[in-house]
Amino acid sequence: EPEVTQTPSHQVTQMGQEVILRCVPISNHLYFYWYRQILGQKVEFLVSFYNNEISEKSEIFDDQFSVERPDGSNFTLKIRSTKLEDSAMYFCASSDKGVGEYGYTFGSGTRLTVV
Amino acid sequence: SQQGEEDPQALSIQEGENATMNCSYKTSINNLQWYRQNSGRGLVHLILIRSNEREKHSGRLRVTLDTSKKSSSLLITASRAADTASYFCARRSNDYKLSFGAGTTVTVRA
Numbered sequence: 001e002p003e004v005t006q007t008p009s010h011q012v013t014q015m016g017q018e019v020i021l022r023c024v025p026i027s028n029h030l031y032f033y034w035y036r037q038i039l040g041q042k043v044e045f046l047v048s049f050y051n052n053e054i055s056e057k058s059e060i061f062d063d064q065f066s067v068e069r070p071d072g073s074n075f076t077l078k079i080r081s082t083k084l085e086d087s088a089m090y091f092c093a094s095s096d097k098g099v100g101e102y103g104y105t106f107g108s109g110t111r112l113t114v115v
Numbered sequence: 116s117q118q119g120e121e122d123p124q125a126l127s128i129q130e131g132e133n134a135t136m137n138c139s140y141k142t143s144i145n146n147l148q149w150y151r152q153n154s155g156r157g158l159v160h161l162i163l164i165r166s167n168e169r170e171k172h173s174g175r176l177r178v179t180l181d182t183s184k185k186s187s188s189l190l191i192t193a194s195r196a197a198d199t200a201s202y203f204c205a206r207r208s209n210d211y212k213l214s215f216g217a218g219t220t221v222t223v224r225a
Contacts, residue, residue, distance in 0.1 A: 048211035056211045091157060103148050103160030
């Protein structure tokens with residue numbers, strides 16, 4: 001069964017450093033998403049991406065965050081200057097239909113720890 | 116909040132018993148989805164029910180949707196130890212995002 005792959009599985013970074021979280025969505029999917037889950041809290045929407053541009057973003061997704069699809073397979077989330085409160089599990093997801101006809105396929109997540 | 120809210124927060128049952136959890140939401144939906152998350156792992160899509168559907172089955176899962184009450188329920192029949200996980204409902208409105216609830220943690224005792 002096709003999978004969404006995320007790397008690394010765990011990243012520790014110093015506060016103020018830049019991090020790039022990587023995702024390989026399912027190959028024939030067209031819609032890509034990032035969500036995060038702070039430990040013990042709800043899964044929160046960050047951003048959706050379609051046709052090489054952001055479709056929607058939440059208030060969490062401020063100027064410190066950016067997304068990119070640098071080639072035909074990868075989808076990245078960059079946090080420019082990490083803060084302690086960015087520590088969370090970050091999930092990438094993809095879907096073949098953007099308007100919710102089907103469920104999303106989520107990756108296993110990257111646990112980001114900012115120290 | 117537009118997010119789904121599950122109850123109970125936690126549920127402990129004996130293997131073989133049924134587990135029922137509920138989800139409520141506040142605004143109109145396009146569809147409602149249920150996901151499972153094993154500890155420290157990713158989210159696995161279980162089942163999607165559209166706003167014009169009332170009930171849906173998938174294996175041992177049964178989902179109902181009552182749009183007049185803005186609520187949904189997930190029933191897992193004949194539970195197994197492997198069903199131990201957190202279960203989340205996620206509401207999809209007419210935008211691109213899913214809004215998740217806080218989840219129900221289900222423990223199935225052998």
